[in-house]
Amino acid sequence: MRTVSAAETAPTTYPWAIHAEGLRVRAGRHLAVDGLDLALGAGVHGLLGPNGAGKTTLMRALATVLKPAGGRLALLGESVDSRADLRRVRRGLGYLPQQFGFYPRFTVREFVEYMAWLKEMPKTAVPGAAQRAIERVGLTAKADARMKALSGGMLRRAGIAQAIVNDPQVLLVDEPTVGLDPEQRLDFRELLRDVGVDSCVLVSTHLVEDVVAACTDVVMVNEGRLVYQGTPDDLVAQGSEGDPGDSPAERGYSALLRRHRAVTGR
């Protein structure tokens, strides 16, 4: 059992965990996110979009790794524009990048503990929190194995463990199910739903099926802009038999994308 701190039970003072208005973010010279409006609260939100839609750049900006080039971005009610002090917001963040680097000589436990320490968790809380996170992703048996000895799926799970070690209020995961087998995928969806009960979870993926199965909400971007936001059921309702795709959700996805491309003329 874990003691619940006063901070955890305090009511939130902001309407949205993630709030972007006219957000613009550069990836190199290219404006990968261009005038995006987005407001997300608690729940599991699936971020969909074709390759090059700006998903990864958006995730990096939300993770405060990239500085926005323009517009407004607030996380957990605090502005994270150019000169902001990011420490408080970052303590409430969990982030798993698409390709995450690690130190091959670290054990899983050392890796997760190191990340917990970087997230400025109290020193005494670090070992327990790391153990709990490792258990939640089902890596207990491998906790003391070196990172370089892990398979791709296990690495992914170690990455998820470091992302949730600080019980983040905003959890950002980029393509999390790549490398996971079907059973691990199911476990992972359950974990996301569990975290999403009282936190804001944003999962970027190219698997429409993952979104329908695990998410309470669908966010779709194209060309760096918001195309659509709604429930998975509503996404399904957007498609018709004539649209390309193997499932109702995929047909809904391609119908939305086709309509957006027709409107913008690209």
Place this chain on the structure above:
Amino acid sequence: MTTHISPAMIARYADRGSDLDEVTVWSIEVHLEDCADCRALVAAGTTGDTGALLARIAAGVDEAIAAGPVPAPRRRWSAVPNRWLVWHLVPWLSMTVAVLGCAVLLQAVQPSLPSLVALLAPVAPLPGVAIAWSRRTDPAWELIASTPAAGLAILLRRTAAVLTVVVPALAVASSRTGVSLALTLLPCLAFTAATIALGAYIGVRLAAVGLGIAWALAVVLPAVLTAELPAVLQPGSSLAWALLTLLLAGVAATQSDNFRRLSSHH
């Protein structure tokens, strides 16, 4: 709480069939949580049934503990954060030490040359500092960049690790060749501070490369050609180096905001 519960109350509390109201039960329980003496009285006052139940639970808990995994030994994990750094820096730091060793040997063979140790001292820490804070060499840079600890503090921690090797090496080299210790260490610290201060604007790696080239062209090359120690390394210049170090450290400290994110040039 200083007043203990009366024995009569405890007897009523321990008796499951008693008529104590809920509020009283709660206040007794709050006291019991903190008071071992009263807990002992409750234990003494329980009936045979309760005793048997407790014994059964205790046996069950003991059994589950014995069947579960062995508790992990208490570890000192404060050493972990530097492990990556240590392994990663070993080749660079050994190269720095080797170059200094060669300078000492060369000096012994060719005493007429201007002091090579003094000429090399300012640039000795630069390769290590450049490696310590660069997204090209830190595999986990994207993970680290999203944490609250990311920034000047980590850079300084890693720089300190570099200096703990470079400074003693310089001290030994200067004592072997009879160069003033102040004129070896102060320029070394000044260039380290300059790298960090300049790094806030153009990135630490580029700053280290730029300062190294500038020093080589402006000071080392003329010194080798004229076979004379330049004015900036003559005995009278220690004070100027000390002031410069303080000034640059001050500049670096005011620029801590620029290290919060790894923008494209870091």
